[in-house]
Amino acid sequence: MPRIRNAPANTAVAYLRVSTEEQAESGAGLAAQRAAIEAEAARRGWTIVAWKEDAGVSGKSLDGREGLAEALELVESRLAETLVVAKLDRLSRSLIDFAALMDRARAKRWNLIALDLGIDLSTPAGEFLASVMASAAQWERRIIGQRTREGLAAKKAAGVRxxxxxxxxxxxxxxxxxxxxxxxxxxxxxxxxxxxxVPTAQGGKKWYPSTVRAVLASR
Known part of the structure; x- marks a missing residue:
């Protein structure tokens, strides 16, 4: 198994994000996020090796975010040891996606820090908070699944096809x-x-007795 090289000590990649509607919001802008990270970097003695950002991009999903993809590539290629964000929701608004990123960080041995909540996978307190967030993400998954099942059952009971x-x-x-x-x-x-x-209802070319029966049985 190839040895994973260590990233340079006290190095970080800073990630910034703002959606279109948030660009003018006080405290949510790119400049405010950058200032918060710079202040923490000075306090902890970090070297910020790169600043990556996604401007005008929603945080609902991790997909389609070029800046985040580049930031992850830097920490996973061991050019920096930490990915830092000013606020957790700049990284993701989905607890499920955030939990997946935490698992990815642990597996590939890079650190993840969200300044607003004190999440830092390199500290016991930060690790504990991360585990709480992961449990919340699991709860979110189960709630989504339960609501989906209940919605389908209600539609079926109401006669919706x-x-x-x-x-x-x-x-x-x-x-x-x-x-x-x-x-x-x-x-x-x-x-x-x-x-x-004559094509079938789904565009197929072949009719069968069972297909005809289904049409006769439908409303």
Whole structure:
């Protein structure tokens, strides 16, 4: 197994983010975040090896954030030992995404610091707080899953058809019902639809007796 080299001591990559609607907000701007990180760097004797930012980008997801991707590449390639943000929500507004980043930091041996909450994976207190955040993220996952299940159950109880909506033209549906009412078998109806190259509700090319039965059974 290749040895992971140590990053230079007391080095950090600073990450800044602001969404479009936050750019003019007091305390949320890039300059305010930078000032907070510079003050902490001076206090702790850090060398900031790079400043990375995403301007006008939402924090709802980690995807599509070029600045964050570059910051992570720097700490994971051992050019710096710490990724620092002024506020946790600059890194992510999702507890689930943040918990995933903490796991990534531990696995790849870089430190993660959020100044506003005192999260610092290199200290016992920061590690404890990080574990609390991870537990909150797990709770969030379970709540989302529970709400999704309850929502689907409520829709099903109300008679809402779940899954992909049926897109079968009314004239095709009418043809199937008319032929069935005339005594044609399911197989005969399917064969006739296939002979006429009529696509199924989902755009398929092949009708089966079961497919015809499903149309007759639908509302």
């Amino acid at each position: 779940l899954g992909r909506p049926v897109a079968l033209p009314s004239q095709v549906r009418g043809r199937i019902r008319s032929e069935a009412a005339s005594g044609s078998s399911l197989a005969a109806i399917a064969r006739g639809l296939n002979d006429d190259d």
